[in-house]
Amino acid sequence: MKKWFAVIGDPIAQSMSPDMHSHWFAKNGLDAVYIPVHVTADRLEQAVRSLRELGCSGWNVTVPHKSAIIEYLDDIDPYARKMGAVNTVRVMEDGSLFGMNTDGIGFVRSLEEQFAESGKGQEVLLIGAGGAARGIGYALVSEGYGPITCVNRTYAKAERLAGELHAGTMPIEDAAEQIAKFGLIIQTTSVGMNFAENGMPLDPARIKPETVVCDIIYNPLETQFLEQARKAGGLTMNGVGMFVHQGARSFESWTGMEPDTKQMIETITKKLGGI
Numbered sequence: 001m002k003k004w005f006a007v008i009g010d011p012i013a014q015s016m017s018p019d020m021h022s023h024w025f026a027k028n029g030l031d032a033v034y035i036p037v038h039v040t041a042d043r044l045e046q047a048v049r050s051l052r053e054l055g056c057s058g059w060n061v062t063v064p065h066k067s068a069i070i071e072y073l074d075d076i077d078p079y080a081r082k083m084g085a086v087n088t089v090r091v092m093e094d095g096s097l098f099g100m101n102t103d104g105i106g107f108v109r110s111l112e113e114q115f116a117e118s119g120k121g122q123e124v125l126l127i128g129a130g131g132a133a134r135g136i137g138y139a140l141v142s143e144g145y146g147p148i149t150c151v152n153r154t155y156a157k158a159e160r161l162a163g164e165l166h167a168g169t170m171p172i173e174d175a176a177e178q179i180a181k182f183g184l185i186i187q188t189t190s191v192g193m194n195f196a197e198n199g200m201p202l203d204p205a206r207i208k209p210e211t212v213v214c215d216i217i218y219n220p221l222e223t224q225f226l227e228q229a230r231k232a233g234g235l236t237m238n239g240v241g242m243f244v245h246q247g248a249r250s251f252e253s254w255t256g257m258e259p260d261t262k263q264m265i266e267t268i269t270k271k272l273g274g275i
């Protein structure tokens, strides 16, 4: 019987997950479809019940439901529990719902695909303290990166995340002053997303050359922050790779198959106007 998968969020029309997973299902000879489902916050519980009852085999979870969905799942992996966020649900054989988070490890896989392990042993500056920063922070620690310094517009949130990660913290203005000491800089705030909000969370002009600088935003492909970092001699990476690798981990958990990430990164980059 044909299987079906989904992504739930609000908004959801802009999601590239349906195209990506549908391509992978076809490429791997699997008889399955993947659809976007618009779910508002007040209907999340009902939506989870319906997905289960209608035989959905698994789904991705995006903004704003990554934390709220936890209470409707039967079990979640310890890593997602620590982060307090789930982006992948797998329906187990007994019908129970198991939650995971593949965002952080997706980022690390993307980083290592582009730069091997050259970020290891470097001082890491993690900018932002929202859901994405939490996932990436936990993945960096578990994969042996660091020492990490967390900075954020709202200092208390940076302090809280730093406490959980056993990392350092400082006011964001101080990080801009001391930016040359970091060998790996990861921008996880929403500043610069969708061209809506221009600007930068901090100025990367004084980085040391060949610093690895990542911005997890992928639309636009090059934010103002990434452009300035590149002009200052940084080796830059946008968020397309993270997006594809988090999806690949979800796909693997549902199917046991490893999809082609390299070609998908190229396809999405072209779709977003890159080469």
Ligand code: NAP
Binding pocket: 103, 127, 128, 129, 130, 131, 132, 133, 152, 153, 154, 157, 188, 189, 190, 191, 193, 201, 216, 217, 218, 239, 240, 242, 243, 244, 246
């Ligand atoms: P979130 O939980 O809402 O966190 C937003 C973060 O951005 C917070 O640290 C917030 O700081 C900061 N911020 C927002 N507006 C700011 C401003 N004007 N100046 C300075 N800081 C500001 O969001 P999220 O889920 O972490 O997502 C963050 C970004 O990552 C989004 O652009 C999202 O699209 C992207 N993302 C990409 C991928 C991928 O696969 N490539 C995956 C997940 C997320 P405060 O704490 O001070 O509010």
